[in-house]
Amino acid sequence: xxxxxxxxxxxxxxAAERTVWQGQAKIVIARTTDGDVGILPGHAPLLGLLQGGxxxxxxxxxxYFVAAAPDGFISVANDxxxxxxxNAEMGHDIDLEEAKRDLERAQAAGTDxxxxxxxxxxxxxxxVRAAEQAT
Numbered sequence: 001x002x003x004x005x006x007x008x009x010x011x012x013x014x015a016a017e018r019t020v021w022q023g024q025a026k027i028v029i030a031r032t033t034d035g036d037v038g039i040l041p042g043h044a045p046l047l048g049l050l051q052g053g054x055x056x057x058x059x060x061x062x063x064y065f066v067a068a069a070p071d072g073f074i075s076v077a078n079d080x081x082x083x084x085x086x087n088a089e090m091g092h093d094i095d096l097e098e099a100k101r102d103l104e105r106a107q108a109a110g111t112d113x114x115x116x117x118x119x120x121x122x123x124x125x126x127x128v129r130a131a132e133q134a135t
Contacts, residue, residue, distance in 0.1 A: 053126025
């Protein structure tokens with residue numbers, strides 16, 4: 001039975017208010033502040049800060065999906081991958097044209113706080129990337 005468990009990852013993509021996706025996967029790819037990381041069964045423990053906004057997953061059924069997760073953390077231990085993000089959204093649920101318009105508005109808008117402006121732009125960029133990769 002241990003050999004069977006080692007052939008996949010248990011993955012949970014969780015946003016602040018809900019579980020976005022949970023299931024078994026062959027591989028998870030995410031960009032962290034240290035660069036891109038590919039997680040396969042047997043991966044060493046890892047705790048990383050997400051950067052770049054998208055997470056890619058290949059399920060055990062060979063389905064592929066991309067999720068927008070602009071800010072958050074990834075944790076890997078014992079073939080369990082937890083992706084925790086304040087906001088997360090499945091790429092196939094994002095309207096690409098609307099996401100592009102949101103990005104244009106975010107880039108053009110100024111806010112009282114530079115950090116808040118950057119966060120809006122990062123979120124919009126992540127949504128566009130995830131929607132493009134999902135098509």
